[in-house]
Amino acid sequence: MSVCQQCGATLAPEDPFCGRCGAPQQPQSAEGAEAVGAATLVAPSPEKEIDPWDTNADEPPVEGGTSEPEPVMSESQLDKTISPEEAKRPPEEAKQKTTAEIRREAKESPGTARAGSTGGRQPTASKQLEPGVVLVGRYEIVRRIGGGGMGAVYLAKDRNLGDAARAVKEMIESHIDNSQHEKAINDFKRESLLLTSLEHSSIPTIYDYFYDDGASRFYLVMRYISGGDIAARLRNAPGGRIDEKTVTTWAIQVADVLDYLHSQRTPIIYRDLKPANLMIDGNSGRVMLIDFGIARWVTKQEKGVTAVGTMGYAPPELFSGKVEPRSDLYSLGATMFHLLTGTDPQDNPLLIFDFNKNPRPRQIAPSLSNEMEAILMRTVGYKPEDRFRSAAELRDTLSAHLEKLRAGTVT
Structure with a gap:
């Protein structure tokens, strides 16, 4: 491992640019790199070495399939x-x-x-x-x-x-x-x-x-964030699903940033949380929340995207203009449901979660824990008051669940 010569961030070997500040890096000798590494707290290593100028650097690894090409402008x-x-x-x-x-x-x-x-x-x-x-x-x-x-x-x-x-x-x-x-x-x-x-x-x-x-x-x-979005990772995932421990880890980070946004002096409601708006930093492995909706102010809307969110991921109240912080929790729950079950909420003809008419999470993905199913069903409650009270409460619940997953004490 090496560190950025400008901001001190830990980098992958031979990485020509810092993933935190973007500063170009000069190659270090083996002795110098070893000395720096011994005195520096090592961050989680990236999944692969990232070269910003590599034409394939922004694509996630393909596992058993080929990702769909990005649409181009007419x-x-x-x-x-x-x-x-x-x-x-x-x-x-x-x-x-x-x-x-x-x-x-x-x-x-x-x-x-x-x-x-x-x-x-x-x-x-x-x-x-x-x-x-x-x-x-x-x-x-x-x-x-x-x-x-x-x-x-x-x-x-x-x-x-x-x-x-x-x-x-x-x-x-x-x-x-x-x-x-x-x-x-x-x-x-x-x-x-x-x-x-x-x-x-x-x-x-x-x-x-x-x-x-x-x-x-x-x-x-x-x-610049090296690495692909979560939607691409899901497309390339074996079986079209992502494991519970990984999704829980990602969801904790998303809930934390939602808590930060909701806790601003004037609360910020993200409104369009979905896999395509979440990226994985190729250097740190951290989930990054992208696209804060400026495009929706100034451009023609995408197919399936309303003034308040994306069909299937948007909670019922958003379509009547009653946006609030717990609206983002619903979208996070819909995103988790998609990642864990492989079932796209946009394919649901009701465009809302009604588990009296639709299969419960474990009926689609039996390997899910009972605890995760309960978390999902509460997070996508039809009414805001049926959901977690805040992003902080959801984050803490997910953190406790992750500890149980690691200890093997879930059912």
Whole structure:
């Protein structure tokens, strides 16, 4: 093992970038690495060595199957990625603004967000940004690593920080009419400022955000997370299920970050918890909560996604606008149900859990413990008052259950 030469995080051998801060690493001698390792607390090792520039690094290992390809954007969904006026701008206008300037601009000019500009190679009208494109004179696109019809996520190099690895999330505004344009920008800025204020080990750090007026695209720059999402892991899992101990470990971490969000001065309700919005950090193995819903403010909705969540994972009260913290617990329960049983809640014709009409968890997956079945059924209770009182209570219940699983005392 080695450590980051900038922030001190533990890294996999030969990892060229830090998974925490993104700083590039210089190779250490064997003697130096051994000396550092002896004096450093070793974090859980990654499942595999991650190379950010490896074109296959963002895909989880395939076990007995091939993951489905990510959808790409249709031509009709894209506008030109840069306007003629933008291309003619002097280079001075493309300089990066500081965080202080961005925050001041957000307060003083609520009707606009800073416009993005490109340096180096110019974006084209293709389906996605091409490798080599430089956004706002700073973020050089390396490759596309995810996304769909509403935008994409790219791996990029931060030129201002020694080519540190960053994830750049693109959100396309082409489906917003002129009357909603200013509101979309304001919503994007408000959500971005909110995200920059959050600090939790399961929330990716947000470094920057900007709006490209010529291309009608919003961008978030965040910590690059190596590793795939849980939905992909489930698709590749043997038997289409994930074991109870692993799911319990993941759920504890998700419940903890939900407790953090719900405990803010103004509680934050995530609203769209599902396997596709949970990633596993390839370096730490920790679950990361991604996609805080900015895209739903500024783009055409995905098929199956409502203004409040995803069908099958969304609790009944969300569709009547009665959102509350326990709504997120239902979605976590639906996610756990999917992972443990292999049964997708979106395939349920009722789109809610009614165990008087549908099989109970152990009827689908007999290997589940009685205790886990009880936890699942309580978490997806039809009424909020039927569920756990809080994310903290669910987290503590799951933690106690994990100890029993490890001790072999479950039934």
